Amino acid sequence: KAGVTQTPRYLIKTRGQQVTLSCSPISGHRSVSWYQQTPGQGLQFLFEYFSETQRNKGNFPGRFSGRQFSNSRSEMNVSTLELGDSALYLCASSLANLGDGYTFGSGTRLTVV
Amino acid sequence: EDQVTQSPEALRLQEGESSSLNCSYTVSGLRGLFWYRQDPGKGPEFLFTLYSAGEEKEKERLKATLTKKESFLHITAPKPEDSATYLCAVGGGRRALTFGSGTRLQVQP
Numbered sequence: 380k381a382g383v384t385q386t387p388r389y390l391i392k393t394r395g396q397q398v399t400l401s402c403s404p405i406s407g408h409r410s411v412s413w414y415q416q417t418p419g420q421g422l423q424f425l426f427e428y429f430s431e432t433q434r435n436k437g438n439f440p441g442r443f444s445g446r447q448f449s450n451s452r453s454e455m456n457v458s459t460l461e462l463g464d465s466a467l468y469l470c471a472s473s474l475a476n477l478g479d480g481y482t483f484g485s486g487t488r489l490t491v492v
Numbered sequence: 493e494d495q496v497t498q499s500p501e502a503l504r505l506q507e508g509e510s511s512s513l514n515c516s517y518t519v520s521g522l523r524g525l526f527w528y529r530q531d532p533g534k535g536p537e538f539l540f541t542l543y544s545a546g547e548e549k550e551k552e553r554l555k556a557t558l559t560k561k562e563s564f565l566h567i568t569a570p571k572p573e574d575s576a577t578y579l580c581a582v583g584g585g586r587r588a589l590t591f592g593s594g595t596r597l598q599v600q601p
Binding site for chain 2 (some may be wrong): 383385412414421422423424427435437457465469473476480481482483485486488
């Protein structure tokens with residue numbers, strides 16, 4: 380069965396621009412979560428969507444936003460990019476609840492120059 | 493606030509040399525303790541979920557155990573292909589995973 384698909388795999392953007400990342404969860408999975416991974420901070424939770432509603436949010440500024448569509452696909456958007464936003468952005472899907480376990484995608488490597 | 497501390501930061505083993513990785517945690521309302529393996533440039537790959545103290549799970553050369561304060565990932569007779577970063581995470585009351593910083597394991601032939 381297909382895993383979690385994230386596009387694009389790599390992205391280079393300039394400071395001040397905005398970016399949209401996409402995530403297609405495993406078929407049947409209704410929960411999609413986003414994480415940022417950096418060498419200094421490790422994996423940090425951004426937000427979680429379930430049935431098109433944001434169910435939980437981490438401690439990131441409002442420049443980071445997301446949404447989920449009726450087919451469970453999700454997008455995250457970062458506006459006014461800063462150099463510190465350079466990171467691996469990971470999407471994870473699960474059936475419904477945290478205890479179901481997450482399956483991660485391969486991530487989108489964002490570089491801000 | 494949920495917290496996860498993993499040790500050691502890095503571990504180098506010879507092929508066949510068994511060892512254990514540690515994950516200490518504090519969490520309000522444990523919903524699960526998760527172990528993942530991450531290879532360079534890839535997303536974390538799910539290994540195990542443990543839900544209550546005393547629980548153990550095994551998969552090939554890996555065995556995960558859980559107490560009320562920590563979890564261990566035991567690696568028996570490792571092979572070079574076991575080289576990766578092993579991540580521990582807890583799911584708690586805030587409905588999100590809190591990850592540790594990981595243990596980088598290198599197994600030399």
